[in-house]
Amino acid sequence: xxxxxxxxxxxxxxxxxxxxxxxxxxxxxxxxxxxxxxxxxxxxxxxxxxxxxxxxxxxxxxxxxxxxxxxxxxxxxxxxxxxxxxxxxxxxxxxxxxxxxxxxxxxxxxx
Amino acid sequence: xxxxxxxxxxxxxxxxxxxxxxxxxxxxxxxxxxxxxxxxxxxxxxxxxxxxxxxxxxxxxxxxxxxxxxxxxxxxxxxxxxxxxxxxxxxxxxxxxxxxxxxxxxxxxxx
DNA sequence: TTGACATATTCCGATATAGCAATATATTAA
DNA sequence: TTAATATATTGCTATATCGGAATATGTCAA
Numbered sequence: 001x002x003x004x005x006x007x008x009x010x011x012x013x014x015x016x017x018x019x020x021x022x023x024x025x026x027x028x029x030x031x032x033x034x035x036x037x038x039x040x041x042x043x044x045x046x047x048x049x050x051x052x053x054x055x056x057x058x059x060x061x062x063x064x065x066x067x068x069x070x071x072x073x074x075x076x077x078x079x080x081x082x083x084x085x086x087x088x089x090x091x092x093x094x095x096x097x098x099x100x101x102x103x104x105x106x107x108x109x110x111x
Numbered sequence: 112x113x114x115x116x117x118x119x120x121x122x123x124x125x126x127x128x129x130x131x132x133x134x135x136x137x138x139x140x141x142x143x144x145x146x147x148x149x150x151x152x153x154x155x156x157x158x159x160x161x162x163x164x165x166x167x168x169x170x171x172x173x174x175x176x177x178x179x180x181x182x183x184x185x186x187x188x189x190x191x192x193x194x195x196x197x198x199x200x201x202x203x204x205x206x207x208x209x210x211x212x213x214x215x216x217x218x219x220x221x222x
Numbered sequence: 223t224t225g226a227c228a229t230a231t232t233c234c235g236a237t238a239t240a241g242c243a244a245t246a247t248a249t250t251a252a
Numbered sequence: 253t254t255a256a257t258a259t260a261t262t263g264c265t266a267t268a269t270c271g272g273a274a275t276a277t278g279t280c281a282a
Contacts, residue, residue: 002237003114003269004127015126016115016240020195027199033259046241048260067249067258075202082196084131088138089193091186113267114239127270144229157271159230178228178279 007056010077014059018042019050023073026060030072118167121188125170129153130161134184137171141183 006012014020018040025031025039033051037044051071054060058077062069117123125131129151136142136150144162148155162182165171169188173180 001270001272002235003117003239005238006114006240011128011131012126015123017122018240020122024198027202034257043242044259045243045261049240052260064249069259073199073202075199076206078196078199079203081192082200085189085193085196087135088184088186088189091138091184092190095187112240112242113265114269116268117270129270145227154272155229156231156273160270163230175279180229 006053010057010059010081013053013057014078014081016050016053018046019054019059022047022050022054023059023078026071026073027075030070032068032070034068036071117164121168121170121192124164124168125189125192127161127164129157130165130170133158133161133165134170134189137182137184138186141181143176143179143181145179147182 004012006016014023021040022036025036031039033044033047036042036051037047040047042050051060051062055062055071058074060071061074062071064070115123117127125134132151133147136147142150144155144158147153147162148158151158153161162171162173166173166182169185171182172185173182175181
């Protein structure tokens, strides 16, 4: 068996940094393919392929307007990632608190 | 060029569902490799390989205790994923609000 | 030192990329 | 219809998996 397809879920789709770049860009507003190409400085076929992956997993939605295809983010599809990471939030907050306490203790020591 | 290595960052490492399973399991507490093998119902070499990937990107930390290796989550390494997804949080909350409002409007209509 | 237990590594094969180049499809304008 | 614009698809190649089987390494106990 090989690695799971990039289209198998949002986790896999989002692993590719260029696709996150595209999503970040689309977060601002709906854009055409060429706008993405210009902004990302990628080849057009590359952008189209990344958009296909993002669309397959529901991370973006597309609509045609004349010759252009306008893409926008479907934020709901990112939610599962957020929820999964949230289960670890308590852990890193706790860790940060401990780091802070140690720093303060050290500071107290050097007074 | 092929797909980025699973060890290139936390996003890629976490794209594999079994690795998320392992992290979920380790979130409860530090565990030995064999405990993970039993809990996940995976082959031992498979678990060891997944743990190596997770360790390479800093998602877990290991320490030896006798013959055993004990692994625990390093939650801080998950933070970047959380932060990235958070940038879209406003968008889906807004979307959910609109869905709710529409439902209420429909409900009002059918009174 | 030998054996047993715990974990890690290596070799294998099938598969799925990502970028690049070329080409195909779709839509509008002339 | 033809040309031009906008986007999508295909063929190619190098590479990195993943699981499974076999094996290697490491640690302790007798």
